[in-house]
Amino acid sequence: MSVGERAVALGLADSSINTVDQFVRRGLKNLKTFSIVDGKLDGDLLDKHQLSCYELAFCTAELAAAREVCVYARKVGDDDSLATDAALGFSSEAVTSALQRLLARATDLGLDVVELSALFDDSAISVLRAQYGSAEFLAGIGSAVADRGSSRLPTLLSDDKEMVRDMFARFGADVVDPLAEKIHRHDLDIPDEILKQAAELGCFGISIPERFGGLQPDDRDDSLGMIVVTEELSKASLGAAGSLITRPEIAAKALLQGGTVAQQETWLPQIASGEKLCAIAITEPNFGSDVASLGLKATPVEGGWVLNGSKTWCTFAGKASLLLAMARTEKDPALGHKGLSLFLVEKPAATGHEFRHQQPEGGVIQGKAIATLGYRGMHSYDVFFEDYFVPADCLIGEENGRGKGFYFTMAGFAGGRIQTAARATGVMQAAFEKALSYSRERKVFGNPVGDYQLTQVKLGRIMATLTASRQFSYAVARMMDEGAGQMEASLVKLFSCRAAEWVTREAMQIHGGMGYAEETAVSRYFVDARVLSIFEGAEETLALKVIARNLVANA
Numbered sequence: 271m272s273v274g275e276r277a278v279a280l281g282l283a284d285s286s287i288n289t290v291d292q293f294v295r296r297g298l299k300n301l302k303t304f305s306i307v308d309g310k311l312d313g314d315l316l317d318k319h320q321l322s323c324y325e326l327a328f329c330t331a332e333l334a335a336a337r338e339v340c341v342y343a344r345k346v347g348d349d350d351s352l353a354t355d356a357a358l359g360f361s362s363e364a365v366t367s368a369l370q371r372l373l374a375r376a377t378d379l380g381l382d383v384v385e386l387s388a389l390f391d392d393s394a395i396s397v398l399r400a401q402y403g404s405a406e407f408l409a410g411i412g413s414a415v416a417d418r419g420s421s422r423l424p425t426l427l428s429d430d431k432e433m434v435r436d437m438f439a440r441f442g443a444d445v446v447d448p449l450a451e452k453i454h455r456h457d458l459d460i461p462d463e464i465l466k467q468a469a470e471l472g473c474f475g476i477s478i479p480e481r482f483g484g485l486q487p488d489d490r491d492d493s494l495g496m497i498v499v500t501e502e503l504s505k506a507s508l509g510a511a512g513s514l515i516t517r518p519e520i521a522a523k524a525l526l527q528g529g530t531v532a533q534q535e536t537w538l539p540q541i542a543s544g545e546k547l548c549a550i551a552i553t554e555p556n557f558g559s560d561v562a563s564l565g566l567k568a569t570p571v572e573g574g575w576v577l578n579g580s581k582t583w584c585t586f587a588g589k590a591s592l593l594l595a596m597a598r599t600e601k602d603p604a605l606g607h608k609g610l611s612l613f614l615v616e617k618p619a620a621t622g623h624e625f626r627h628q629q630p631e632g633g634v635i636q637g638k639a640i641a642t643l644g645y646r647g648m649h650s651y652d653v654f655f656e657d658y659f660v661p662a663d664c665l666i667g668e669e670n671g672r673g674k675g676f677y678f679t680m681a682g683f684a685g686g687r688i689q690t691a692a693r694a695t696g697v698m699q700a701a702f703e704k705a706l707s708y709s710r711e712r713k714v715f716g717n718p719v720g721d722y723q724l725t726q727v728k729l730g731r732i733m734a735t736l737t738a739s740r741q742f743s744y745a746v747a748r749m750m751d752e753g754a755g756q757m758e759a760s761l762v763k764l765f766s767c768r769a770a771e772w773v774t775r776e777a778m779q780i781h782g783g784m785g786y787a788e789e790t791a792v793s794r795y796f797v798d799a800r801v802l803s804i805f806e807g808a809e810e811t812l813a814l815k816v817i818a819r820n821l822v823a824n825a
Contacts, residue, residue: 271351271354271355273347273348276343276347276351276354279354279358279401279402280340280343280344280354280357280358282394282397282398283336283340283357283358283361283362283365283398283402284337284340285394286361286362286365286392286394286395286398287333287336287337287340287361287364287365289389289392289394289395290329290333290365290368290369290372290389290395291330291333293372293381293386293389294326294329294330294333294368294372295825296379296381297322297326297372297375297379297380297381298326298821298822298825299825300379300380300381301316301319301322301323301326301379301818301822301825302822302823302825303380304316304318304319304380305318305319305822311819311822311823313819316818316819316822317814319378320814321375321378322375322378322379323813323814323818323819323822324810324813324814324818325371325372325374325375326371326375326379326818326821327761327764327812327813327814327817327818327821328371328764328765328768328813329367329368329371329372330761330817330821331761331762331764331765331817332364332367332368332765333364333365333368334742334758334761334762334765335360335364335738335739335742335762335765336357336360336361336364336365336738338738338741338742338745339356339357339360339361339734339737339738339741339742340357340361341741341745342357342426342737342741343356343357343358345426346423346424346426349424350423350424352411352414352415352423352733353423353424353737355402355407355410355411355414355734356411356423356733356734356737356738357734357737357738358398358401358402358407359402359403359407359408359411359730359731359734360734360735360737360738361398361402362398362399362402362403363403363731363734364738365395365398365399366399366403369386369389369390369395372386373386373387405723405727407730408726408727408730408731408734409723409726409727409730410726410730411726411729411730411733411734412720412725412726412727412728412729412730412731412733413726413730415706415729415730415733416706416709416710416720416726416729419706419710421699421702421703421706421733421736423737425740425744426744427494427498427744431494431495431498434495434498434499435498435499435501435502437471438471438473438498438499438502438503439502439505441467441468441471441502441503441506442502442503442505442506442507442511443506445463445464445467446464446503446506446507446510446511447506447507449461449463449464449507449510450506450507450509450510450511450791450794451789451791451794453507453509453510453646453647454507454509454510454644454646454647454794455788457623457641457646457649458646458647459588459589459621459622459647459649460509460510460511460514460589460647460648464510464511465514465544465547465589466544468511468514468544469543469544472484472485472542473499473503473514473515473544474514474515474518474541474542474543474544474547475518475541475542475543476492476495476496476499476515476518476519477492477496477515477518477519477522477523477685478518478522478538478541478542479526479538482534482535482538482539482542483538483539483542483543484522484538484542485542490751491750491751492751493685493688493746493747493748493750493751494744494747494748494751496515496519496685496689496692496747497688497689497691497692497743497744497747498692499515500512500515500516500689500692500693500696501692501693501695501696501699501740501743502696503515503696504692504693504694504695504696504697504700505696505697505699505700506696506700507647507794508644508645508693508696508697508795508798508799508801509644509645509646509647509648509798510647510648512693512696512697513585513586513645513648513693515689516686516689516690516806517547517548517549517550517585517586517590517594518541518542518548519682519685519686519689520548520550520594520679520682520683520685520686521537521541521548521550521592521594521614521682522538522541522542522682523678523679523682523685524594524612524666524678524679524682525537525538525666526538527677527678527680528612528666528667528671528674528677528678529666529667529671530667530668530670532663533614533663533666533667533668537592537614540592541592546591546592547586547589547590547591547592547619548586548590548592548593548594549584549585549586549587549590549592549593549594549651550584550585550593550594551566551581551584551587551593551594551595551596551615551653552581552594552595552596552679553581553582553583553584554566554579554580554581554582555580555582555652565579565598566578566579566580566581566595566596566597566598566655567579567597567598568597568598568599568611568613568660568665570599571659573661573662574659574660574661574662574664574665575597575599575613575659575660575662575665576633576657576658576659576660577595577597577613577615577633577655577657577658577660578655578656578657578658579597579654579655580652580653580654580655581595581652581653581655582640582650582651582652582653583640583650583651583805584637584650584651584652584653585648585649585650585651585805586648586649587625587637587649587650587651587653588619588620588621588622588623588624588625588637588639588649588651589619589620589621590617590619591616591617591618591619592614592615592616592617593614593615593616593617593653594612594613594614594615595612595613595614595615595655596610596611596612596613596675596676596679597610597611597613597675598610598611599611599665599672599673600672600673605673607676608673608676609673610673610675610676611665611666611667611671611672611673611674611675612665612666612667612671612674612675612678612679613660613664613665613666614660614664614666615635615658615660615664616664617635623638623639623649624636624637624638624639625637629658629659631657631659632657633655633656633657633658633659634654634655634656634657634658635653635654635655635656635658636653636654637651637652637653637654638651638652639651640652642801643797643800643801644794644796644797644798644799644800644801645797645798645801666678683806683807684750684755684756684759684760685750685759686806686807687759687760687762687763687806687807687812688743688746688747688750688755688759688762688763689806690763690766690767690802690805690806691739691742691743691746691759691762691763691765691766691767692743693802694739694766694767694769694770694799694802695736695739695740695743695766695770697770697773697774697795697798697799697802698732698735698736698739698766698769698770698773698774698799699736700791700795701732701773701774701777701778701792701795701796701799702729702732702733702736702773702777704777704781704790704791704792704795705728705729705732705776705777705780705781705792706720706729708780708781708784709725709729709780712781712782714782719780719782725780728776728779728780729780731776732773732776732777735769735772735773736769736773738765738769739762739765739766739769739770742761742762742765742766743762743766745758746758746759746761746762757816757817757820760807760812760816760817761817763806763807763812764809764812764813764817766802767799767802767803767809768803768809770799770802771799771800771802771803773799774792774795774796774798774799775796777792777795777796778792778793778795778796
């Protein structure tokens with residue numbers, strides 16, 4: 271494809287994306303009209319349109335991913351024509367997917383079915399779908415990838431980021447990957463062999479400023495560096511390495527946002543060095559993502575607070591010696607999230623699936639691991655607090671931090687979402703590499719599996735989706751480093767996590783029966799990917815309460 275042809279093709283993609291996006295925006299405006307009372311958006315009325323909100327959130331995420339992968343293809347230019355092919359293939363499928371979602375909900379959204387149907391004949395969309403959504407074109411991407419024997423496209427990262435990526439890729443391949451299957455199959459703790467070397471590489475200080483012993487520059491955020499590292503760790507193993515950065519990142523952001531100088535100087539160096547491994551205790555059994563309703567009680571006593579209540583899905587709580595716990599310090603339930611505060615809760619590190627610690631004063635903290643399909647190694651726990659004492663200087667912000675815990679975690683939540691998108695990309699990369707290798711080696715009816723068109727189409731689609739996910743997350747990271755990108759972090763999380771489920775499923779399918787065998791790594795990738803749409807903001811909550819509500823309010 272010549273320079274001119276590439277420009278025309280990518281212009282076609284842009285035009286198609288923008289055309290469909292206009293109807294998405296029209297649907298959002300109609301939902302706003304349906305849900306306005308006295309000039310204000312009424313949440314209860316909007317909830318009567320949850321399915322429409324859900325579909326529009328996905329439309330927005332898919333189209334945003336398509337835009338970013340087209341931007342990427344232009345930057346790559348002549349360096350790798352496969353980047354343009356991947357962008358065009360993905361854009362064609364994203365436009366078609368969004369149109370189908372809109373058509374399915376047209377009546378609910380107040381859109382004209384005839385007008386929407388006519389978009390399939392729109393000149394740009396019609397050509398995009400015919401030329402770049404065809405089986406021949408998609409199979410061509412898969413065939414090209416198989417011929418070159420590599421699934422990597424230019425990253426366009428700076429030299430220093432490439433150096434960091436390479437360093438953690440080697441760590442993942444040499445240290446994590448050889449242990450990953452054993453950890454998964456036997457549901458083991460992450461061994462100290464991994465944790466020690468991760469700490470030596472600065473893994474736990476990725477989001478902590480250099481002045482506190484971390485790797486992040488003192489004068490700016492480095493979300494891009496964080497997700498580059500996360501992707502490589504997740505490629506090696508989601509459960510044994512991919513989430514090592516998440517908990518210290520959330521704790522560090524909360525401390526940097528609301529902690530006193532003394533708290534920052536005390537805790538951040540210990541977190542950065544790996545001396546204090548972290549867990550996050552926010553979710554509760556009866557409330558899930560409904561943070562405003564949390565009920566863990568913090569009662570003031572002489573010298574501090576006592577905690578009573580429970581948390582669930584507290585990942586890594588066993589080996590962690592520091593829990594970031596959100597508790598209700600204010601008695602008035604009407605305060606909602608304004609009555610919540612954050613505590614740094616110390617406990618002894620413990621191995622295995624259960625732990626119990628009793629303080630000299632009698633307070634108890636105990637936990638039991640929840641058996642899960644995948645994401646093993648980290649272990650997620652139910653945690654119970656009974657009169658557990660926390661010193662006053664472990665309330666983040668101390669007295670000035672009372673009632674502000676929710677706000678202190680917001681930056682960490684956004685970081686956790688984009689990081690989860692990077693985790694999804696890492697798992698997709700691992701699955702793609704295994705599928706590509708197997709398709710070239712395994713013969714069926716006398717030919718390699720990869721010689722058949724359907725396999726080539728699968729590989730082409732995986733390549734396009736993986737590229738879109740990676741470049742979308744890179745773009746959002748750059749936005750966040752400039753102080754923006756909060757909504758985009760939710761969008762990329764929504765898109766990439768669902769994509770990871772599909773990609774790992776297709777990689778497993780390419781393996782046939784062997785894909786279902788535990789001895790094959792793709793079976794682990796498949797069960798690990800399933801958690802991505804659930805944690806760091808469940809897909810439904812993210813789509814309805816964060817993305818759609820924001821989009822409708824601003825329509």
